[in-house]
Amino acid sequence: MSQLLKVAEAAAHGVTESATHTAQHAAHAATPSLSLLGDNLPALAIVVPLLAAPLVALMIRPALAWSLAALAGLTTLAVTGGLLARVLDSGPIVYAVGGWAGPWGIEYRIDTLSAGMLVLVAGIGAVSLLYARASVAREIPPARASLFYSLMLLCLTGLLGMCISGDVFNVFVFLEISSLSSYALIGLGSTRRAFTAAFNYLILGTIGATFYVIGIGLLYMMTGSLNMADLATLVPAQMDTTTVQMAIAFLAVGLSLKAALFPLHLWLPNAYAYAPSVVTAFLAATATKVSIYVLVRFVFTVFGGTGLLVLEGPLGLSAGTLICVLALAGVVVASLSAIYQEDAKRLLAYSSVAQVGYMLLGVGLASPAGLSAGLIHVFNHALIKFALFLAVGAVVWRTGSAHMAALAGAGKRMPWTMAAFVIAGLSLIGVPGTVGFVSKWMLLQAALAQQLWLVAGLILFTSLLAVVYVWKMIEAAYFRPVPEGGPEIAEAPLSLRLPLWLVALACIYFGLDASGPVGIAETATRTLLEGGA
Amino acid sequence: MSIETLSGALLAHGNYWIVIGLMMTGLYVVIDRGNLVKKIIGLNIFQTSVFMLYISMGKIDGGTAPILDQALGRTYSNPLPHVLILTAIVVGVATTALGLALVVRIKEAYGTIEEDEILAIEHGEDDR
Numbered sequence: 210m211s212q213l214l215k216v217a218e219a220a221a222h223g224v225t226e227s228a229t230h231t232a233q234h235a236a237h238a239a240t241p242s243l244s245l246l247g248d249n250l251p252a253l254a255i256v257v258p259l260l261a262a263p264l265v266a267l268m269i270r271p272a273l274a275w276s277l278a279a280l281a282g283l284t285t286l287a288v289t290g291g292l293l294a295r296v297l298d299s300g301p302i303v304y305a306v307g308g309w310a311g312p313w314g315i316e317y318r319i320d321t322l323s324a325g326m327l328v329l330v331a332g333i334g335a336v337s338l339l340y341a342r343a344s345v346a347r348e349i350p351p352a353r354a355s356l357f358y359s360l361m362l363l364c365l366t367g368l369l370g371m372c373i374s375g376d377v378f379n380v381f382v383f384l385e386i387s388s389l390s391s392y393a394l395i396g397l398g399s400t401r402r403a404f405t406a407a408f409n410y411l412i413l414g415t416i417g418a419t420f421y422v423i424g425i426g427l428l429y430m431m432t433g434s435l436n437m438a439d440l441a442t443l444v445p446a447q448m449d450t451t452t453v454q455m456a457i458a459f460l461a462v463g464l465s466l467k468a469a470l471f472p473l474h475l476w477l478p479n480a481y482a483y484a485p486s487v488v489t490a491f492l493a494a495t496a497t498k499v500s501i502y503v504l505v506r507f508v509f510t511v512f513g514g515t516g517l518l519v520l521e522g523p524l525g526l527s528a529g530t531l532i533c534v535l536a537l538a539g540v541v542v543a544s545l546s547a548i549y550q551e552d553a554k555r556l557l558a559y560s561s562v563a564q565v566g567y568m569l570l571g572v573g574l575a576s577p578a579g580l581s582a583g584l585i586h587v588f589n590h591a592l593i594k595f596a597l598f599l600a601v602g603a604v605v606w607r608t609g610s611a612h613m614a615a616l617a618g619a620g621k622r623m624p625w626t627m628a629a630f631v632i633a634g635l636s637l638i639g640v641p642g643t644v645g646f647v648s649k650w651m652l653l654q655a656a657l658a659q660q661l662w663l664v665a666g667l668i669l670f671t672s673l674l675a676v677v678y679v680w681k682m683i684e685a686a687y688f689r690p691v692p693e694g695g696p697e698i699a700e701a702p703l704s705l706r707l708p709l710w711l712v713a714l715a716c717i718y719f720g721l722d723a724s725g726p727v728g729i730a731e732t733a734t735r736t737l738l739e740g741g742a
Numbered sequence: 743m744s745i746e747t748l749s750g751a752l753l754a755h756g757n758y759w760i761v762i763g764l765m766m767t768g769l770y771v772v773i774d775r776g777n778l779v780k781k782i783i784g785l786n787i788f789q790t791s792v793f794m795l796y797i798s799m800g801k802i803d804g805g806t807a808p809i810l811d812q813a814l815g816r817t818y819s820n821p822l823p824h825v826l827i828l829t830a831i832v833v834g835v836a837t838t839a840l841g842l843a844l845v846v847r848i849k850e851a852y853g854t855i856e857e858d859e860i861l862a863i864e865h866g867e868d869d870r
């Protein structure tokens with residue numbers, strides 16, 4: 210209770226003191242050893258895309274709007290790259306927003322895991338924006354192009370914010386920024402089904418976000434804090450109360466809904482299938498991953514790690530086992546569904562649900578090896594699915610459809626695009642020499658180390674299912690005859706192929722030399738398992 | 743259990759009963775109703791219940807409005823949940839506006855806002 214009063218006092222005092230406080234802060238920052246810009250890098254990662262969004266919306270000419278958006282995207286990538294370098298060099302960064310120190314003020318807290326996620330999200334955002342120019346010109350009416358870029362930047366802001374923030378309510382605000390903009394982006398798809406897909410995602414996404422708010426409300430009720438690091442010290446004393454256990458349940462369900470963990474994935478296939486190509490590629494590579502990140506953050510940083518996962522619940526089931534069962538069920542069911550899809554975007558969407566299963570399987574194994582494997586799969590799958598959806602986007606650019614029939618003959622007519630598609634497809638299966646192999650191998654080893662033969666068997670079996678659905682698209686592209694009398698199809702323009710090949714080569718590069726991402730994932734795992742912040 | 747303890751249990755946690763009632767009502771409306779506008783209304787009721795959960799949590803027995811006064815020894819209600827909910831209300835308004843805008847577009851594109859009719863139209867397209 211005393212904490213509550215302190216908050217009230219701090220709020221009341223702060224109004225008068227804030228002016229002097231910020232002045233002092235600025236004076237500190239200007240000391241020669243530390244540069245003002247360098248000190249405020251964490252804020253810049255959010256401020257750059259957030260401020261660019263309304264400016265982009267004001268640009269009437271699509272080309273101008275695109276230039277500014279792409280510039281903002283690249284700047285954000287540079288900022289997050291700088292943050293990652295700093296974190297790897299000198300440990301976690303704690304940044305008090307507006308000079309208000311935690312636990313009352315909002316903190317940005319960047320450790321290895323969040324810095325890695327920031328670079329991943331900003332990198333995918335920047336490449337999506339570079340790719341967007343040609344794709345948006347084809348799929349979005351010119352009058353709406355600047356609004357489209359503005360929404361992309363807002364969505365990027367929200368996703369980055371979820372990774373950077375150390376305040377649980379602030380995470381909710383960023384979650385809603387990214388969600389609201391993604392509902393609108395999905396609704397911009399070219400068929401009317403985009404509206405119903407966006408509407409269904411809006412309903413389910415809002416239920417998920419509201420569950421999250423209920424969860425943090427219950428936590429606040431018991432601890433009087435919203436700061437993750439502070440919660441980590443306050444929660445253990447309250448762990449046996451029903452209120453905190455209910456909070457965990459609400460948070461888990463809400464975040465699983467946003468992460469599309471089976472069976473809460475029903476919004477995903479239509480949302481990905483009917484959204485504009487760039488939006489599908491961007492969201493598939495980032496949105497569910499960031500939700501998984503927040504889930505991992507709560508399980509390990511706030512609720513103290515593996516203890517929560519291995520705790521025996523009703524029927525002798527631990528939370529970790531439950532996650533593993535749901536994850537594996539998701540992998541099997543979604544992979545089987547993917548095989549029967551006739552639309553490439555929808556097929557890949559079901560495959561995304563399956564891959565989310567692999568990531569959470571790693572978390573559910575509750576071992577350091579499993580968690581590392583899950584985290585590295587977040588990175589690897591983001592690259593793979595991004596490349597696949599960019600390639601499908603290039604086919605849609607030419608043919609106007611992602612249907613299997615539209616893929617027919619694409620191997621001959623769009624050799625570069627389809628070659629990149631094959632590389633990413635092989636990664637998705639997990640062929641050695643590609644990124645997919647690295648994470649599946651680590652996951653398999655983690656399962657074998659715990660002597661979970663059934664889990665290991667299912668990982669191998671579902672990889673075979675991936676062979677079937679990837680082959681289905683490759684067969685259509687290379688072995689079906691070029692349709693007679695159809696529209697003339699040539700290679701996609703260079704502005705689409707370059708970003709695509711950049712990502713496809715990254716799939717091979719990180720497959721051959723995985724030391725960078727694996728090192729980050731292992732450091733992140735160590736930090737997470739040490740508990741606390 | 744006597745009537746007194748039962749009514750005592752109800753009254754002591756009166757705010758939570760109201761919150762749970764509203765929460766379940768809202769969620770039920772979202773799931774059960776086929777009309778898209780009614781779904782949005784259900785979503786609003788669901789969100790409002792959470793606003794009430796937060797606001798009632800900030801109340802302290804005998805606490806007054808959290809406006810700093812010269813007089814010492816006063817108890818104030820906790821303003822932080824109220825401030826948080828101001829943000830959540832803004833989010834709720836934005837969600838409702840976006841949801842209704844999508845309903846308008848769905849009505850234009852499909853000619854109906856009944857979920858079952860929309861699904862029938864979409865299945866009809868798939869079969870062709």
